[in-house]
Amino acid sequence: KAGVTQTPRYLIKTRGQQVTLSCSPISGHRSVSWYQQTPGQGLQFLFEYFSETQRNKGNFPGRFSGRQFSNSRSEMNVSTLELGDSALYLCASSVGGTVWEQYFGPGTRLTVT
Amino acid sequence: AQKVTQAQTEISVVEKEDVTLDCVYETRDTTYYLFWYKQPPSGELVFLIRRNSFDEQNEISGRYSWNFQKSTSSFNFTITASQVVDSAVYFCALSTSGTYKYIFGTGTRLKVLA
Numbered sequence: 001k002a003g004v005t006q007t008p009r010y011l012i013k014t015r016g017q018q019v020t021l022s023c024s025p026i027s028g029h030r031s032v033s034w035y036q037q038t039p040g041q042g043l044q045f046l047f048e049y050f051s052e053t054q055r056n057k058g059n060f061p062g063r064f065s066g067r068q069f070s071n072s073r074s075e076m077n078v079s080t081l082e083l084g085d086s087a088l089y090l091c092a093s094s095v096g097g098t099v100w101e102q103y104f105g106p107g108t109r110l111t112v113t
Numbered sequence: 114a115q116k117v118t119q120a121q122t123e124i125s126v127v128e129k130e131d132v133t134l135d136c137v138y139e140t141r142d143t144t145y146y147l148f149w150y151k152q153p154p155s156g157e158l159v160f161l162i163r164r165n166s167f168d169e170q171n172e173i174s175g176r177y178s179w180n181f182q183k184s185t186s187s188f189n190f191t192i193t194a195s196q197v198v199d200s201a202v203y204f205c206a207l208s209t210s211g212t213y214k215y216i217f218g219t220g221t222r223l224k225v226l227a
Contacts, residue, residue, distance in 0.1 A: 033215065043204065043217040055213040090158065099146040099165075099208045102215065104158040 002027065004093050004105035012111045018079040021108045025072050025093030032074040033102060034066060037088040046089075049074055050096045078110075086112045115140045117207050119218035126195050127226050134190045134221045136205030142166075144210040147181065147188045152220070153201040164188065195225045 005024045013019050025032050034046040045058040049068035066076040072093075078085055088109050092102035116139040126132045138147065149161040162172060164181050172179045176193045192199055205218040 031213070033213075035217075042219045045214050045216070048213045050213065058214070088156070092158075099210055099213075101148060101160045101163045103160060104150075106157045 004091055004103055006089075006091050006105040006108050008108060009106065010109045010111075012113060013081050014113055015081055015083060017081050018077065019081060019110060020075055020077045021089055021091075021110075023074045023076075023091030023093075023105060025074070025091075026103055029093035029095055029103070030072050031094045031096030031100075031102075032068055032072065033092045033094075034074070034076050035090040035092065036060075037090055037107070038086075043090070046076065081112045083112050086110060115142075115207055115209060115212075115216050117205050117216050117218035119203075119205055119221050121221045122219070123222040123224065125224040125226060128197060129194050131191060131193050132195050132223065132225075134192075134203050134205075134223065136188045136190065136218060138186050138188065138205070138207045140207060140209055142209040146208045146210075148206040148208070148215070149179065149188075149190050150204045150206065150217075151201045152204065158204070161190075192223075195223075197225050197227050199223060200225045 007022045031050045033048040036044045047057040047066050048055050052068045063079045068074045088107045090107045091105045094100040094102045118137045145166045147164045151159045162179055169181050178191045180189045202220045202222045204220045206215050208215045
């Protein structure tokens with residue numbers, strides 16, 4: 001079974017631009033979560049989607065948004081990029097429904113200059 | 114509030130030594146789940162174990178073992194006879210039923226020296 005895939009793997013953007021990251025979960029998984037990982041803040045929860053519905057979100061500004069499609073694929077968008085948004089963005093999928101282990105993708109490394 | 118504390122920022126051991134990684138959690142919920150993940154230098158987090166709050170049995174998987182103690186709110190992870198390939202950052206995480214949110218600790222970097 002294929003793992004979680006994320007595209008692109010690397011991105012370089014300029015401050016003020018916007019970016020869209022994509023995540024394809026493991027086949028059969030209906031829950032997708034997004035995390036931001038930085039050396040200073042560690043792994044921080046962004047949001048979680050299940051069957052196209054956002055069930056929870058972390059403490060991030062409204063510039064961070066996401067969505068999930070009917071095939072469980074998910075995208076996250078960051079508008080008006082700031083230097084502090086430079087991070088590794090991780091997507092994780094799980095069976096969903098209740099609390100199951102998450103399987104992580106390789107991440108997208110975003111650099112904002 | 115929910116919180117996961119991994120007080121050990123970095124641990125260095127010599128190969129074949131045993132090492133224990135500590136994890137202390139906080140939650141007021143009675144139904145919750147604890148996890149351990151490994152993040153090797155390649156960067157991809159790897160799931161190791163899931164434990165629910167009603168199952169305090171310790172678990173052993175090869176050289177890995179986990180000690181869950183509700184009385185001290187701890188879920189510690191021991192690697193027996195460590196190997197260089199165990200070098201990684203290890204994360205403990207907590208999720209409570211119905212929140213769909215996973216709280217991660219700050220991680221412990223384990224360096225196993227040959």
